[in-house]
Amino acid sequence: MKEHDAIITVNHLNLHYGEHHALKEIEVGFARHKVTALIGPSGCGKSTLLRCLNRMNDLVENVRIEGEVRFEGTDIYAPEVDVVEIRKQIGMVFQRPNPFPKSIYENVAYGPRVHGVRDRSTLDAVVEKSLRDAALWDEVKDRLDAPAFSLSGGQQQRLCIARTLAVEPEVVLMDEPCSALDPIATAKIEALIEELKTRYTVIIVTHNMQQAARASDYTGFMYLGELVEFGDTPQVFEAPREELTERYITGRFG
Amino acid sequence: MPEITHPGTGSTRLRALKEQGVRSVWFLAASFATLTVFFILLFLLQDALPLFATVSPLEFLTGDTWNPTGAVPSYGIWPLIVGTLLVTLGAMVIAVPLGIGSAVCLAELAPPRVKAVAKPAIELLAGIPSVVYGFFGLIILTDWLRVAFDVPSGESWLAGSILLGVMALPTIISVSEDALNSVPASYREGSLALGATRWQTISRVLVPSALSGITAAVILGMGRAIGETMAVIMVTGNAAIIPDPITNLLSPIRTLTGTLGIEMGEVAVGSTHYHALFGVAVVLLLITLTVNLAALWIMKRIRAGYGTEEQGRHRLRVPGLQRKARLIVGIVLALLVLLILPLPAAAALLVLGAGAVLVHRRLSRANVQHLAFALLWASLGVVLAVLAVILGYIVVNGLPAITWEFLTQPPRDLGRAGGIFPAIVGTLYLVGGAILFALPIGIGAAVYLSEYTRGGRVTTAIRAGIDLLNGTPSIVFGLFGFTFLVIFLNFGVSLIAGMITLGLMILPTIIRTTEEALKSVPASVREGSLALGATRWQTIRRVVLPPAVPGILTGTILSIGRAAGETAPILFTAAVFSTRFLPNSLDDPVMALPYHLFILATTVPGAETQQYGTALVLLVLVVGIYAVAIALRHHSQKKIHW
Numbered sequence: 001m002k003e004h005d006a007i008i009t010v011n012h013l014n015l016h017y018g019e020h021h022a023l024k025e026i027e028v029g030f031a032r033h034k035v036t037a038l039i040g041p042s043g044c045g046k047s048t049l050l051r052c053l054n055r056m057n058d059l060v061e062n063v064r065i066e067g068e069v070r071f072e073g074t075d076i077y078a079p080e081v082d083v084v085e086i087r088k089q090i091g092m093v094f095q096r097p098n099p100f101p102k103s104i105y106e107n108v109a110y111g112p113r114v115h116g117v118r119d120r121s122t123l124d125a126v127v128e129k130s131l132r133d134a135a136l137w138d139e140v141k142d143r144l145d146a147p148a149f150s151l152s153g154g155q156q157q158r159l160c161i162a163r164t165l166a167v168e169p170e171v172v173l174m175d176e177p178c179s180a181l182d183p184i185a186t187a188k189i190e191a192l193i194e195e196l197k198t199r200y201t202v203i204i205v206t207h208n209m210q211q212a213a214r215a216s217d218y219t220g221f222m223y224l225g226e227l228v229e230f231g232d233t234p235q236v237f238e239a240p241r242e243e244l245t246e247r248y249i250t251g252r253f254g
Numbered sequence: 255m256p257e258i259t260h261p262g263t264g265s266t267r268l269r270a271l272k273e274q275g276v277r278s279v280w281f282l283a284a285s286f287a288t289l290t291v292f293f294i295l296l297f298l299l300q301d302a303l304p305l306f307a308t309v310s311p312l313e314f315l316t317g318d319t320w321n322p323t324g325a326v327p328s329y330g331i332w333p334l335i336v337g338t339l340l341v342t343l344g345a346m347v348i349a350v351p352l353g354i355g356s357a358v359c360l361a362e363l364a365p366p367r368v369k370a371v372a373k374p375a376i377e378l379l380a381g382i383p384s385v386v387y388g389f390f391g392l393i394i395l396t397d398w399l400r401v402a403f404d405v406p407s408g409e410s411w412l413a414g415s416i417l418l419g420v421m422a423l424p425t426i427i428s429v430s431e432d433a434l435n436s437v438p439a440s441y442r443e444g445s446l447a448l449g450a451t452r453w454q455t456i457s458r459v460l461v462p463s464a465l466s467g468i469t470a471a472v473i474l475g476m477g478r479a480i481g482e483t484m485a486v487i488m489v490t491g492n493a494a495i496i497p498d499p500i501t502n503l504l505s506p507i508r509t510l511t512g513t514l515g516i517e518m519g520e521v522a523v524g525s526t527h528y529h530a531l532f533g534v535a536v537v538l539l540l541i542t543l544t545v546n547l548a549a550l551w552i553m554k555r556i557r558a559g560y561g562t563e564e565q566g567r568h569r570l571r572v573p574g575l576q577r578k579a580r581l582i583v584g585i586v587l588a589l590l591v592l593l594i595l596p597l598p599a600a601a602a603l604l605v606l607g608a609g610a611v612l613v614h615r616r617l618s619r620a621n622v623q624h625l626a627f628a629l630l631w632a633s634l635g636v637v638l639a640v641l642a643v644i645l646g647y648i649v650v651n652g653l654p655a656i657t658w659e660f661l662t663q664p665p666r667d668l669g670r671a672g673g674i675f676p677a678i679v680g681t682l683y684l685v686g687g688a689i690l691f692a693l694p695i696g697i698g699a700a701v702y703l704s705e706y707t708r709g710g711r712v713t714t715a716i717r718a719g720i721d722l723l724n725g726t727p728s729i730v731f732g733l734f735g736f737t738f739l740v741i742f743l744n745f746g747v748s749l750i751a752g753m754i755t756l757g758l759m760i761l762p763t764i765i766r767t768t769e770e771a772l773k774s775v776p777a778s779v780r781e782g783s784l785a786l787g788a789t790r791w792q793t794i795r796r797v798v799l800p801p802a803v804p805g806i807l808t809g810t811i812l813s814i815g816r817a818a819g820e821t822a823p824i825l826f827t828a829a830v831f832s833t834r835f836l837p838n839s840l841d842d843p844v845m846a847l848p849y850h851l852f853i854l855a856t857t858v859p860g861a862e863t864q865q866y867g868t869a870l871v872l873l874v875l876v877v878g879i880y881a882v883a884i885a886l887r888h889h890s891q892k893k894i895h896w
Contacts, residue, residue, distance in 0.1 A: 056443065056446070056447060059442075059446070061366075082620075084620075086449075087448065088448070088449030089449075091447060091448065092443075094440060094443060094444065094447075096440065098440035098441065098443065099444075100445070100459050101463050102462075110445070110448065111448040111449065111450070114445075114449070114450040114451070163444075164448065167448050167449055
């Protein structure tokens with residue numbers, strides 16, 4: 001993998017929650033402008049790995065992280081790195097839609113505002129573009145001042161994606177973004193992911209193997225904190241190198 | 255509640271009857287609070303109304319002279335209303351920024367170890383009796399102000415506001431912190447993941463989301479400040495004048511509560527002055543009721559709001575309206591500031607505000623965060639420092655007074671010598687009686703509210719009664735005890751009258767904490783018991799009450815602490831300054847520690863050592879009781895995992 005044009009590379013990454021060794025010697029590179037899926041059974045560490053990539057694990061108490069995560073060559077865990085700047089460039093969409101208790105407009109404008117944009121017309125433009133990119137504009141353009149909670153679950157999740165895009169990140173991390181959604185909303189998000197990869201690097205954690213097979217270019221299979229297998233999605237699903245991977249994707253355990 | 259009974263079998267009918275009987279007893283207990291509120295209002299009004307034969311209501315409310323004992327008596331309470339509002343306003347100016355700052359610091363910044371120390375410390379601050387605050391204010395604070403501003407006396411509006419501000423802090427901090435903690439963690443994550451700094455996340459997402467809870471906290475703190483009596487009497491100078499100019503912070507001032515505390519003890523029962531004082535009490539009660547109802551209303555909306563995002567839909571308003579509302583609030587506030595402050599001060603404030611905005615825009619995000627966090631830590635630091643100064647001062651000065659004689663002998667020479675033994679015993683009697691009176695009724699009411707009813711008009715009325723009782727100022731309980739128990743029931747100034755008055759005052763606390771303890775027992779436990787064929791009462795007695803005992807105990811201990819420290823309710827119902835004898839019966843008046851300290855500090859010159867000694871004994875007693883309650887709650891929270 002490393003020979004590809006990787007935007008994020010992970011070297012010897014180990015993570016402990018207190019006594020629990022949650023990530024073991026992770027080595028992986030994430031390709032630019034591609035979709036990479038991380039799959040594996042519950043508790044295998046895939047979400048933990050994802051949250052290491054924009055340092056969201058900093059918020060967890062009692063966590064110890066060793067090794068490197070390099071974004072465009074810079075180790076994001078180096079002491080001089082500004083975590084806020086990292087999160088600006090590596091955005092994240094969460095498992096459950098988590099809009100702020102603000103209007104649709106204010107939710108999308110929040111990111112640009114905290115990064116110093118004050119001009120109203122610039123904000124208007126960013127909001128419209130982000131909502132269009134998230135395929136939500138046509139559904140909400142007449143009620144931008146309505147509270148975000150008035151949207152359906154699927155719409156809320158696309159709003160959260162729009163909110164992430166408004167910051168113009170390089171990478172979008174998605175932590176099981178469809179697990180709280182119905183099949184129709186899921187299909188919309190998957191279509192959106194396909195769109196996004198032309199301009200963004202997408203890394204998605206999913207429980208749903210069909211989703212990984214459909215939507216991703218690369219797939220990593222994780223088990224008990226280790227990255228068991230990583231490769232082209234067709235290869236991983238059709239001709240897995242590891243027996244563990246094969247047993248998981250054929251549903252013989254997990 | 256439909257019961258399946260088999261007619262003809264005597265034992266089931268008996269059981270049904272017993273269930274019904276138990277239920278009725280608890281219903282009566284629950285109704286008691288509502289009846290008490292009704293009686294309080296009735297008796298206050300009955301004693302206030304005759305006033306209006308002499309003075310018109312308008313004259314009473316808007317008259318600018320309060321001089322009921324003059325040659326030509328005059329009964330205008332306008333200066334007292336203004337005094338109450340000004341002292342409260344000043345207290346809020348001090349307490350709101352400090353309180354919210356500390357709450358944000360505790361909720362968002364403080365590491366667990368700091369939290370583990372700071373939170374109980376702030377709860378202890380709530381436990382310090384108001385007469386001890388008053389004593390500290392009288393001896394230390396007013397003296398500092400006198401020297402600092404070079405005025406003849408520091409007893410002033412400013413002194414009252416500082417003291418009341420400190421007293422309102424614990425309420426504001428703990429309720430605000432709860433509100434901040436109830437903001438879903440996903441909001442925080444969402445904001446940080448967008449590259450917002452921690453301060454941006456706090457100021458733009460977390461605090462706005464918790465705003466209604468924080469507002470309720472401020473209003474509750476305000477209610478506490480308005481209803482406070484003893485501390486205010488001791489530091490405000492008590493001149494019934496409107497400060498001239500209105501911004502003169504060093505002017506003495508007099509509040510509604512202060513007037514009651516000072517004059518009620520010396521007034522002739524049945525005189526116009528007597529009726530006027532009850533009129534004052536009614537006005538005071540109306541103000542505090544309004545304030546507390548406002549807080550309750552806001553809290554209810556929050557409780558309906560947060561739980562899930564689904565419910566949030568109904569709670570949120572259209573942002574356009576919010577923006578307008580914010581603008582209006584801003585304009586009103588600006589006008590108020592301009593009205594109250596003299597022009598130069600207002601101009602300075604505006605320049606300062608504009609400067610702050612400019613600096614804010616110039617600084618980098620990281621520096622804004624540094625600045626903001628420094629201010630938040632500073633506010634928590636100030637709060638803890640105040641606690642340390644008050645406790646430290648009283649302990650250091652009080653320790654030399656503590657001798658065997660002091661603790662075991664009656665006072666001599668008006669308390670300048672001898673000890674405080676009868677006051678210690680009297681306080682224990684009063685508190686013991688109050689608990690014996692309030693505990694059965696309180697637990698019964700809580701059982702009824704938590705286990706037997708889900709809603710309906712009667713329940714709403716009962717709950718409203720309890721809430722109103724909770725918001726009633728302690729001096730109003732004192733007045734009610736005086737007119738109802740001492741005069742109407744002819745108990746005289748006696749131990750029993752004090753016990754019942756204090757009991758009524760702590761009743762809402764016991765009901766609330768017990769109900770919360772009962773509610774924390776999961777419904778599945780009850781269902782499990784009922785599914786085995788146990789009756790409702792069997793279920794409550796054997797399954798629901800036992801795990802709730804630590805919670806109930808905590809509430810009881812907190813109530814004991816509160817009852818031991820209160821002065822205003824026993825001022826006219828039970829307490830005397832000096833007796834050489836312990837009470838022989840419930841009809842005897844008693845000495846009590848808070849009252850003893852009040853009289854020593856305000857009317858007996860040359861008893862400094864005894865003052866500090868009494869304050870220390872009272873403080874140790876009350877704070878000790880609170881510490882036990884806090885430790886107990888901590889312990890039981892750790893132990894039970896459902």
